[in-house]
Amino acid sequence: MLFNATDTPFHGNKHVLTPSFSHLYTISKKPFECNNDSLMDLQFAVATTNNGQDAGQILYLLTVAKTVMRRGPTKLVDSGIHMPPLPRSRAPKVGSVVSLLQDRGKVKRLQTDHGGWTDDMEEVMGRCGIVTSVEPDRDIIVNFLFMESEQRKLQFTLNPDAVELKSKDGFSAVDKNGKLIKVGDTVAIDAGDPITRPRQAAQGRAGRSEQSVQLKYGRVMYFDLSGKAWLTVAGSSVSLAPSTIKLVDSVVCGDGQIVQVGDQVQITPTSSGLESLQTSQFGGWTNRTAKFVGKIVTIAAIGCNCFHKTDRPQCIIQVSDDKALLCWINPNAVKLQLKARLVPVSKSPEEPKSRPFDGSPPVDSNGEVLQIGSVVSFIRNESTVRHLQAGRHWADENIMDLVAKQFPFPVVSIRSDGDVGVDTCAFINDDPELDMAVNPKAITLVSRDNFEALDNEGKVIRKGDTVTLLKDEGEFRLRQIGRGRWIDKLRTFLGRPIVVQYFNREGDIVAVLGELGQLESFNPKATVKTDKVVCHGNVEVAVGGVVRIAVSMAEFQALQTAEFGGWSSSLRGLANHPLTVQKISCKWKITTRSPACVIQVHHDYEYFWINPLAVSVSDGKASGTPEFSGIVCA
16 A cells, blocks of 8 residues: 555544655656556656655546546546645745735636635735635635724635735744834834835825824734735834834833833722723723723733724723733823832743743643644643742632633733733633733643534534534434533533534534533534524525515514624614625523524624524625725735
């Protein structure tokens, strides 16, 4: 046998062929006869090449040749065989910035069987977008509004051969003061330095003057292939040499003192005083903000609302209370209480020195690579966790409970000092702003990242997918033997949807059921992927289907309970418009023993979660994308 399918290395549930070759063999490009002699030549080529890419091409020819021979003698001409593309050395990955090729005919041709072509794509040709997902078949999902908004998205599924890589992935640079800057950092634009503006003439928009974006704050969105930093400043993009900008790692607070991450500050003691300072640029006034009035808190981060359109973009601080609750606050609303204590680096082998960001991924206590989205838990030794967390924000009661119960939580950020940011309450409450710094050596990986499984019908399931538990109790319990557990309360969830939070190390689905914080594991074969849902009129609709609101506004409002995303006045704008179904899911953080599916629809650059019983299938086409106001790539 020339190839052996092994369990490692693997990607998802796909086995990788691992041949061993000694030297390169070249196949002639001339037509060849499909006979036994040519097959033997091909087999020899596969067995002797030392180049995995060439071996893949040869194996493909061998497979085609064998297929043709079964049908009788035939000539195969090289130009008529569609070989699989060679792996690209700089293939886009999640976080890569790419631009769609500007050749309409070529893009349209390349999009066949890769998400298809729509006329809306003409609006984004030549523009920059960020890769938000890489599909198992190599297709990529690209958001072309990433430099303009965190809420609005304009996404397409694209053939990776239809885009051009624009970003220098994993790159970090040195600023004007010799400090390291990376993607996501807040920086100050220095006065007098030249600013390269994006080419906005194509959009018919006049760019603002260079003077108007100097001495302002922005966020590093990516580094281009030349090493220039692309920033978003007050909703607009600028391109600058890293040596002309400065990392923002301190800010002046209300009493004139300079504060940094780790410092303790006190927030304005009156609600009216804080509310007057909390304009939209600084996060606005919310119920969460009200909880911080008068508190002594720790500065967790310094940033800026880079998407807020203003002539004077300012810095904003993120503060954390003793329960690790985070909130964005105007720096003018705080005064310094205590400077962060500088903790000397321990010589103990248990506590590694902090390292500057070098682009390498952090690893857990077992040396396994961690990435954003990995699910982890604290190691079991409480004293070791305390020691490894020395000098970091600490919430004794909360963390010790997590250590004792081995409760899992996701990694939500990779920090410049080698720490990871985790959301310890991700599976407990609906609070997306928790981001606590943790030494990666204090945690261990519990999820099987980038894993795929097959449901009871052989359909592929991935993290984030919605699946339905088998309705038949006997079959469900049979599938669960050795793969999770059975408790009587599961009976009310049979035949109901759940959302895959992650796959554990055994490859089982882990999901939250009904009551917040209750995680259960399921054999993927005990589920069926939910790709259709029943809507008004008892008709099924799938993702990509076009629907319309089919009930009166009063009925629509009554159907929009919290389980279906709730009601807001903006939902009125969906009436009389064709809507495309983007996702089918369920609100897993709603306390219920009878979860139901909810659909996400897209209209006018916004996404809405609605009750499927409020819509009916439409024969009309979805409305086109509004005029695009994106960014042109350099």
